[in-house]
Amino acid sequence: MGLFDFLNKRSSGLSIDETLIALSKGAVLxxxxxxxxxxxxxxxxxxxxxxxxxxxxxxxxxxxxNILADRDAAIVVICDNGLRSSIAAAELREKGLLAESVAGxxxxxxxxxxxxxxxxxxxx
Numbered sequence: 240m241g242l243f244d245f246l247n248k249r250s251s252g253l254s255i256d257e258t259l260i261a262l263s264k265g266a267v268l269x270x271x272x273x274x275x276x277x278x279x280x281x282x283x284x285x286x287x288x289x290x291x292x293x294x295x296x297x298x299x300x301x302x303x304x305n306i307l308a309d310r311d312a313a314i315v316v317i318c319d320n321g322l323r324s325s326i327a328a329a330e331l332r333e334k335g336l337l338a339e340s341v342a343g344x345x346x347x348x349x350x351x352x353x354x355x356x357x358x359x360x361x362x363x
Contacts (some may be wrong), residue, residue: 252321252328252342255351261339266313269301271327272345280355282317282348287360290327297331314338319345 253261262268262284270277270285277287292300302308314331316324316338324340331338341348349355 252325252340253315254342255347255353258315258341258348259353261313261315264313265309266315267301267309269314269316269327270318270345271316271323272318274360276319277360278357280345280349280357282345283354283356285317290323293327293330297334297336315341317341317344317348321347 258268268282268285269288270281271288271290271293272281274287277285281287286301288300298310301314302310314328314336316328316331317340318324318327321340321342321344324344328338328340343350345355
């Protein structure tokens with residue numbers, strides 16, 4: 240399957256309103272951008288996760304050793320524009336997890352008036 244086939248068949252992702260509803264219901268927001276991108280600005284509460292670490296053990300990559308984490312929670316994946324997050328969400332779904340990406344990524348998030356916070360990358 241080529242890139243254009245993938246882009247035509249991929250899910251369009253959650254709208255910003257759908258994302259906010261999912262987060263209000265306990266979904267986990269996972270940011271799959273680079274350390275520098277994350278530190279420049281991210282959605283509040285977004286967990287920075289290296290997308291390469293999602294391949295082996297996604298729940299450990301997301302939650303680490305947090306004993307209070309709800310490992311059954313839905314996962315909402317975000318990146319800058321929605322492309323990397325849609326790929327990551329599709330891989331998570333293939334592993335049997337409830338996951339979706341944010342359509343338009345952090346660009347759409349900010350354009351809708353939601354806060355974007357600079358800050359350190361806190362790897363687990």
